[in-house]
Amino acid sequence: MDELVWERPEPPARAAPVPLSRARIVETACALADEGGLEAVSLRKVAAALGSGPMRLYGYLDTKEELLDLMTDAVYGEIPLPDPETEGLAALRALAHGCRAAVQRHEWFADLIGGRPGLGPNALAYLEASLAAAAGPGPIEDAMITVFTVHSYVTGAVRSEIRERRLISDTGLDEESWQRAAAPYLQRMFDSGRYPTLLRTARDAVHPDGDAVFSAGLDRVLSGLSLS
């Protein structure tokens, strides 16, 4: 009390605290990430968007990583699960496409997926559906490997796709400036003669769109599974 009462300002009439919930927190964190990417998600910003101080969130979370885990599980929850009648391969395909669609809606999901243990209820449900689709008459270990294989492909593929999209959109929205930025470097690399196949590819190949590439790769993976 280093000031007299007369000088000291009144307490700032604290606004009625906004009711909070884990769901609301995750929701606004996802919204922040949707526009601005994962780096736009900080506890301070999330709290500010909710009209509260940062430390309040620690009542609902122990750590920022837990927030990311919750966000991850929220996205898993958006992936529609095929109904159990669906035949195995078709179900796996549907899950894969659902996962990719989720990444298209939430680019940042590509940064999280496969990165931390997905033990949330929705991730488990996704896993359950995959496993059920893959399970056949044989030993369950086969189904595990099938799921591992497909999901590894899916996570790797969606990351690749997002990465490439960013490579373009980072240099500026137009393809022009990207050409000017990286093309000369690549040109020089190709001129070195060390990458003949790459050079031929860059010259000849027509670059197909992401959908087609993903589907084609997925088909190859699925056809290697020797599933009943």
Place this chain on the structure above:
Amino acid sequence: MDELVWERPEPPARAAPVPLSRARIVETACALADEGGLEAVSLRKVAAALGSGPMRLYGYLDTKEELLDLMTDAVYGEIPLPDPETEGLAALRALAHGCRAAVQRHEWFADLIGGRPGLGPNALAYLEASLAAAAGPGPIEDAMITVFTVHSYVTGAVRSEIRERRLISDTGLDEESWQRAAAPYLQRMFDSGRYPTLLRTARDAVHPDGDAVFSAGLDRVLSGLSLS
């Protein structure tokens, strides 16, 4: 000059600046990451390990992300390339195993791989070798898809593996405490009845080691490629 010379201390006899190079920077950054993970890599720590101030690094890098890119390419450089005589499928398999081996040596590589555009010379060489191995008589687009498929699987798989390893080693080195931490939760989830296949798997399946799973998945992927 707010003090008289007599009071003012001598300049700290600045130590002869350590000669630096991009290679040395990347090397020590990788060393720091090897013990301590990616979060142990900060420009300050790298600089300190080199005996210099942080800002000096900006002569060699524009950004921390560039350092991570260099580290990524350094690891790509460790992957042995199959000699060009090797038959296509065998070469792809060798590259995949080489990539996985690199991740075993540098866990942090799993966090970087597939995350940012790998345009460094070593990554390009890896890509060139993959593309050359995948290229057949058909259109080059087929080879692109093949490479995309295999590499997507590999990146996804190694991330999965590292993630699982961390899940165990994070809770404490012993399996005991992990059981105590997550097992009750999973138990309750399984008891909910929503994850029957998962439950059966957790109960019945013997968990095979990472090598076997990776190889088995890779074989499935490769066998789906319909490569000559």
Place this chain on the structure above:
DNA sequence: CAACCCCTCGATACACTGTATTGAGCAAAT
């Protein structure tokens, strides 16, 4: 109705991050 207590929440603080700016000292060039 009054007094207490707990518990929730915000303010403050700390260590740390990446990076911009500034200024000092030395080497080379005029």
Place this chain on the structure above:
DNA sequence: ATTTGCTCAATACAGTGTATCGAGGGGTTG
């Protein structure tokens, strides 16, 4: 011999995750 330019370190700043603390209000008890 003087100036110029370049290299590097010190300082500074905004932002991060999180620990600590103190005040305030709501519910429970006298």
